[in-house]
Amino acid sequence: MRLFFKVLRVLFVLWLVVSAVMIAMNWSLVTQIWRFSPIVIPAMYGEPETITEEREQDLRFLKKFLKYDRSYSESEKEEFYAHVESLETRTSELTDAELFLGVARAAAIADNGHTNISTGPLYRKFNHANVKFYWFVDGLYIVRAHNSLRNLVGSRVVAVDGRSTEDVASELSAYFGGVPGWRRLYATYFMESPEIMHAAGLAASADALALTIVDRSGAEGEIVLQGVSRDPDADLPTRRPWMTLKPIALPDEDDDWTKTLSVTGANAPLYLRDTEKNFFWTELRGGVYVRPQLLLQREGSPLLEQYQEVLRVADAEKFDFMAVDLRWSPGGDYTKVVEFSKAAPGAIKDEGRLYIIVGPQTFSAAVVKAAFLKYYGGEKAVIIGAPMGDGEQFWAERGPLPFKLPNSEFSVNFATGYHDWAEGCAGKHKFCFSQNLVHEVPAGSLTPTVSMAATYGEYASGQDIIMDFILSLE
Numbered sequence: 001m002r003l004f005f006k007v008l009r010v011l012f013v014l015w016l017v018v019s020a021v022m023i024a025m026n027w028s029l030v031t032q033i034w035r036f037s038p039i040v041i042p043a044m045y046g047e048p049e050t051i052t053e054e055r056e057q058d059l060r061f062l063k064k065f066l067k068y069d070r071s072y073s074e075s076e077k078e079e080f081y082a083h084v085e086s087l088e089t090r091t092s093e094l095t096d097a098e099l100f101l102g103v104a105r106a107a108a109i110a111d112n113g114h115t116n117i118s119t120g121p122l123y124r125k126f127n128h129a130n131v132k133f134y135w136f137v138d139g140l141y142i143v144r145a146h147n148s149l150r151n152l153v154g155s156r157v158v159a160v161d162g163r164s165t166e167d168v169a170s171e172l173s174a175y176f177g178g179v180p181g182w183r184r185l186y187a188t189y190f191m192e193s194p195e196i197m198h199a200a201g202l203a204a205s206a207d208a209l210a211l212t213i214v215d216r217s218g219a220e221g222e223i224v225l226q227g228v229s230r231d232p233d234a235d236l237p238t239r240r241p242w243m244t245l246k247p248i249a250l251p252d253e254d255d256d257w258t259k260t261l262s263v264t265g266a267n268a269p270l271y272l273r274d275t276e277k278n279f280f281w282t283e284l285r286g287g288v289y290v291r292p293q294l295l296l297q298r299e300g301s302p303l304l305e306q307y308q309e310v311l312r313v314a315d316a317e318k319f320d321f322m323a324v325d326l327r328w329s330p331g332g333d334y335t336k337v338v339e340f341s342k343a344a345p346g347a348i349k350d351e352g353r354l355y356i357i358v359g360p361q362t363f364s365a366a367v368v369k370a371a372f373l374k375y376y377g378g379e380k381a382v383i384i385g386a387p388m389g390d391g392e393q394f395w396a397e398r399g400p401l402p403f404k405l406p407n408s409e410f411s412v413n414f415a416t417g418y419h420d421w422a423e424g425c426a427g428k429h430k431f432c433f434s435q436n437l438v439h440e441v442p443a444g445s446l447t448p449t450v451s452m453a454a455t456y457g458e459y460a461s462g463q464d465i466i467m468d469f470i471l472s473l474e
Contacts, residue, residue: 036397065106071114076109080109103410113364130146152223157211158214160203163202178389185241247262288319296333321352323467332365341372345381359385371392371421418432422444
């Protein structure tokens, strides 16, 4: 027996030593998790007996949100609490849509792109008007519609319930934080639901949407679209705004929707070709076009290996130019793109260009990738497109679990780590994200050097005006 306990003690000591060594070897990761990846403690309330009690519990839990998110200023924190307390005075009368918007507003007060309500309920829960909108430089258009409304595809929407679409987008910016282009982009989700628009005070009815449109012939008219309920059993994947542009059916459409663009395969413009692939690349005219989406190393989409495949082609002969298209990249893990960003300029001939294509859906780690490419690309680098979905300074990072309200199950994304990709934040900001201490670069302004964005007509004709411009220079 004594021998048994002696062996046990030895094993325990060995376990302590090994654990200490492992912690020391991975200290940066340990501190990163400790400081920037908190675990959200779920609500532990009793079973609610009424809808009012459900609302009370949800709002009580929402007040804990600021324990996790660091992006609010002191005055914004005060506004947050005042807003939630005002919602608490109306728990007996709040509809689901009003609660959703109330929570959305609480998050948007931070004015940080990562601190926002999850938009899933907008395309999974609340009703819709059987059309999908998208902003182009010449206005808001109906890009897709149910076959019963196919004649509306290609129409420009100039007003909703008598308000101009610009005014509506401005009003809806109260419910989604971030830079103007990011807010405007996601406003389309809110605008597609009569239920949400009515709760926001922007539509007269929760069951219908009154639009003023200019049709394809140029004639202006009024139309009322009836709200359609969502299928509660549909397990829809994440929908990002750019997916409205896809030339294929979306998961909630089947074959009974009409879309603006239907060309696929080699006939599709590069930016919309093989969109089901997380990573797409092709050689062209002595150069190379690279279009990553989610910047994560995943089974079935080995990002690091795909980047290496691109670079290996340049071993035989360097590229005349490289176009890295980040228009559809929502971010991911920026550490997975550091090595490629450093190596990419060297894969291009000395007189060649590194084109960094961006837009309002270039977000989070994709913004960081743009910063890396600009910094390491030096004189070869040119940012082209529209302003990105994050600025050079933003808050990001979160824990493994979402902040989810216990009854409505609305989720709010929180942010814990600060970033500054213009000048750097290491040693300057208390909550500068720990990985930045190793990888950050002072990239300066990330505003596009060449500003370009498509009209609806250019999109509908299958043009990619940015790649056409790039190829005209090469």
